[in-house]
Amino acid sequence: xxxxxxxxxHVSVSEGALxxxxxxxxxxxxxxxxxxxxxxNQGLQLLLKYTSAATLVKGINGFEAEFKKSETxxxxxxxxxxxxxxxxxxxxxxxxxxxxxxGTGTSLTVIP
Amino acid sequence: ExxxxxxxxxxxxxxxxxxxxKCEQHLGHNAMYWYKQSAKKPLELMFVYNFKEQTENNSxxxxxxxxxxxxxxxxxxxxxxxxEDSALYLCASSQDGLAGNEQFFGPGxxxxxx
Numbered sequence: 001x002x003x004x005x006x007x008x009x010h011v012s013v014s015e016g017a018l019x020x021x022x023x024x025x026x027x028x029x030x031x032x033x034x035x036x037x038x039x040x041n042q043g044l045q046l047l048l049k050y051t052s053a054a055t056l057v058k059g060i061n062g063f064e065a066e067f068k069k070s071e072t073x074x075x076x077x078x079x080x081x082x083x084x085x086x087x088x089x090x091x092x093x094x095x096x097x098x099x100x101x102x103g104t105g106t107s108l109t110v111i112p
Numbered sequence: 113e114x115x116x117x118x119x120x121x122x123x124x125x126x127x128x129x130x131x132x133x134k135c136e137q138h139l140g141h142n143a144m145y146w147y148k149q150s151a152k153k154p155l156e157l158m159f160v161y162n163f164k165e166q167t168e169n170n171s172x173x174x175x176x177x178x179x180x181x182x183x184x185x186x187x188x189x190x191x192x193x194x195x196e197d198s199a200l201y202l203c204a205s206s207q208d209g210l211a212g213n214e215q216f217f218g219p220g221x222x223x224x225x226x
Contacts, residue, residue, distance in 0.1 A: 043217035044217040096211050
């Protein structure tokens with residue numbers, strides 16, 4: 001069975017500081033992994049996805065994530081936080097296309 | 113219109129009302145999805161349609177009834193809802209049902225059941 005765990009439902013960082021949002025997954029086969037961002041009153045927008053090519057995946061808005069099979073992790077990072085990064089972030093895993101399993105989300109606050 | 117659109121954006125209804133949510137995708141995709149998003153809970157997949165055929169129904173109560181007349185449109189018909197059904201309902205689409213294809217989401221309908 002697949003599942004996703006996002007450690008930390010709330011993360012606060014100072015503007016310009018490193019952003020690290022954690023995601024661990026469980027999957028019986030090599031999975032497809034995704035990070036989505038949700039701004040207030042909007043739907044989810046894809047940040048990046050891992051599909052078994054490079055283990056370091058670069059996404060939009062300066063975000064990137066590294067797939068670590070040994071740790072079953074897919075943490076999201078950004079070197080320098082901007083105020084506009086404040087949003088809800090969701091990690092998701094998929095083995096088959098129709099079934100996405102989402103984590104409970106991490107709310108990112110950026111402190112000026 | 114581009115991407116995935118949903119109407120209405122907000123809906124307030126009583127428990128005895130009947131209403132419908134509409135989703136339209138302008139991406140040429142063949143798979144469409146309904147999700148329920150409640151506070152502090154993971155997104156819950158409700159229904160999946162592939163090429164207009166329903167392929168998933170994740171134990172959703174019968175008071176929710178989906179309809180997919182073509183690959184571009186998806187409806188969620190609501191009747192005799194309960195207050196615990198209040199949530200954000202998100203529609204999504206993907207190229208098809210194959211693994212690795214990302215899902216594109218609409219802005220959602222915020223539903224409040226009184």
